[in-house]
Amino acid sequence: MKPILQNLVEMTGHRDHLRLEVSVLSTLQKLSNITEVRALELFSDNGKPHVRPRTWLQDGALVPTDSDAASDPHREPLHNYPALCKCVDNHDIRATASTSKGRYTLWLPVWMHDKVTTCLEITQSRPFSAHKLDVIQGISLVYQNYQSLLDYSERDALTGLFNRKTFDEQFSRHTAPAVALRAQGGAAGDDGAACCEPIEQWLAVVDIDHFKQVNDRFGHLYGDEVLILVANILRNSFRSHDRIFRFGGEEFVVLLRSTDLSTAHKVFNRFRLAVQEYPFPQVGQVTVSVGFVSTSKGSPVEILGQADQALYHAKENGRNQVCFYDDLIASGHLTAKVANDDVELF
Numbered sequence: 001m002k003p004i005l006q007n008l009v010e011m012t013g014h015r016d017h018l019r020l021e022v023s024v025l026s027t028l029q030k031l032s033n034i035t036e037v038r039a040l041e042l043f044s045d046n047g048k049p050h051v052r053p054r055t056w057l058q059d060g061a062l063v064p065t066d067s068d069a070a071s072d073p074h075r076e077p078l079h080n081y082p083a084l085c086k087c088v089d090n091h092d093i094r095a096t097a098s099t100s101k102g103r104y105t106l107w108l109p110v111w112m113h114d115k116v117t118t119c120l121e122i123t124q125s126r127p128f129s130a131h132k133l134d135v136i137q138g139i140s141l142v143y144q145n146y147q148s149l150l151d152y153s154e155r156d157a158l159t160g161l162f163n164r165k166t167f168d169e170q171f172s173r174h175t176a177p178a179v180a181l182r183a184q185g186g187a188a189g190d191d192g193a194a195c196c197e198p199i200e201q202w203l204a205v206v207d208i209d210h211f212k213q214v215n216d217r218f219g220h221l222y223g224d225e226v227l228i229l230v231a232n233i234l235r236n237s238f239r240s241h242d243r244i245f246r247f248g249g250e251e252f253v254v255l256l257r258s259t260d261l262s263t264a265h266k267v268f269n270r271f272r273l274a275v276q277e278y279p280f281p282q283v284g285q286v287t288v289s290v291g292f293v294s295t296s297k298g299s300p301v302e303i304l305g306q307a308d309q310a311l312y313h314a315k316e317n318g319r320n321q322v323c324f325y326d327d328l329i330a331s332g333h334l335t336a337k338v339a340n341d342d343v344e345l346f
């Protein structure tokens, strides 16, 4: 098999976005005369388009970052890349520019759902030939199609939020002890997640109150609309690096990253109020109950169980409220459950 085909086989063997990204960069890097490859992340901060390198070559290995894009010191306004800026504005498939003497750069935005969040950047020391552009474009399109297949398998069809399967994968990765990650890790290229240290975060379980009554009184179509609208409020209530999942039925999970306890309280309550105040067509008022906990202690099963305990306390004590597990333990309203390693919930 030709090397390029071997690389495509390797690329499409991944079930993880970051590994796939590392793999496509590694494929591009093997083409002749390439001096640099990077995957850029395009994001908006305070309404202004920005860009930052997300995966790049360092000391011979491709290194992905898991840091928050908005606080990345390497971020730049997108207008620092005029050719790329114009390409994105025009929905073009690629842009090239000679950025300095003997340095020719090609950008390939990866379009998904009419949006660009990733762009491949390839640099070489001579102009790109038409043949080389065709080959790179082909690899990029395989990458784009495969990314969108991966994305589809990770999401819930009704709300477009991440699904339960994705939660299981992402949450166990972020709560895995750092030492285990390093042991797996080795070269970053072997495992896109290997560089991740556990991140301070909060897990909230969100459940729509009396949702059965919505279905019973207005029918499933209106029930589905409520689910879609609550999903939209969730998207608007949290930052881009937080993660929102539809867990099943009328239950959602939010992973709130890198924030302190009082902010977590504030943010979850802001979301709860946003739902309470939203005029749901036909249905009128809908409320949600929320239970949350820190993800710093315990296994994924224990953490989820604690958030669930806090949620059920909220449900049993009036609904439309946010309960923090540690507060309920401290006040004696809940007792800590002994972990049972034999119970496999994931």
Ligand SMILES: Nc1nc2c(ncn2[C@@H]2O[C@H](COP(=O)(O)OP(=O)(O)OP(=O)(O)O)[C@@H](O)[C@H]2O)c(=O)[nH]1
Pocket (backbone or CB within 6 Å): 158, 207, 208, 209, 210, 211, 212, 213, 215, 219, 220, 221, 222, 223, 224, 227, 248, 249, 250, 315, 319
């Ligand atoms: N329309 C719609 N309904 C769903 C979906 N998934 C689950 N449900 C319904 O969600 C309802 C959940 O009801 P319950 O678990 O009794 O909870 P509840 O009525 O929200 O009551 P509390 O949680 O105690 O406030 C059930 O009637 C399910 O049929 C869905 O995708 N669409």
